[in-house]
Amino acid sequence: MHTLSTNNWIQLTDLIYKINSIEDIRNMQDTFLKDLRTMIPFDIATFYLPSDFTEPSVPAGLDVPPEAIPAYLKNMDEDYTRWIFSLSRSMVCRESDLWSDEERKKTKYYQEVYKPYNVHFAIITGMVFENEFVGCCCLYRTLHSGDFSDREMFILDVLKDHLALSLSRRLLPMPQASSRADSFLKEIGLTKKENEVFNLLLQGLSTEEISQKLYISPNTLKNHFQSIYAKAGVKNKFQLLKKARLF
Incomplete structure (x- = not known):
């Protein structure tokens, strides 16, 4: 367990709130990268959605040279980190933990995608929700900047x-209520108001939107969530939605 300062945890909490409350997906991506940079310095960053790999588009990013994206797409099949897209769970990996510098420097991918833009170190975060790839955030540093800690x-x-959940509710179709889901809700014994909160959450509404929709204060809504978590045997929204999708 790594120790973070109180200020770091405050920054993380604020960023998690923004991830879940900013509805426009591109705005969310841009805000995420800008705020992340205050905690993790980097020289270049990209934030891909699944569609960025299949449709003509420019992914979200910071300080990305205009010619770097075409260079990547041209050499995408050579990308030795693409296996992370096929994982069944979200994962963070640092390239230097997987291959030595000498091995990476010999690859066509390094020579044509990294070297021209003075990139040497990379850390990749692949986001997966219920076995569905929903996004990939890549941070890059020059040799002078040093590796990620x-x-x-x-x-x-x-x-x-948190990113995987946020992206999933924007990109994946929300599950329709089923008889088994109804049985699950009856089994855990939600009240009428808790059922309303749960169903609005399942529809992809943010905490603020649920408060407005039900005409209740954020504090009252928080109490409803805590009661739902306790009855469902989970600790947070991510676990709740994941458990609900199993029914």
Whole structure:
């Protein structure tokens, strides 16, 4: 367990709130990268959605040279980190933990995608929700800037599931209520108001939107969520939605 300062945890909490409250997906991506940079310095960053790999588009990013994206797309099949897209869970990996510098420098991918833009170090966060790839955030540093630390990997590890959940509710079709889901809700014994809160959450509404929709204060809504978590045997929204999708 890595130790973060109180200020770091405040920054993380604020960023998690923004991830879940900003509705426009591109605005969310841009805000995420800008705020992340205050905790994890980097020289270049990209934030891909699944569609960025299949449709003509420019992914979200910071300080990305205009010609770098075409260079990547041209050499995408050579990308030795693409295996992370096929994982069944979200994951953070640091390239230097997987291959030595000498091995990477010999690859066509390094020579044509990294070297022309003075990139040497990379850390990749692949986001997966219920076995569905929903996004990939890549941070890059020059040799002079140095490699990413274990502490910085820990920060991304804290954020990865929150990102996956946020992206999933924007990109994946929400599950329709089923008889088994109804049975699950009856089994855990939600009140009428808790059922309303749960169903609005399942529809992808943010905390603020649920408060407005039900005409209740954020504090009252928080109490409803805590009661729902206790009855469902979970600790947070991510676990609740994941458990609900199993029914």
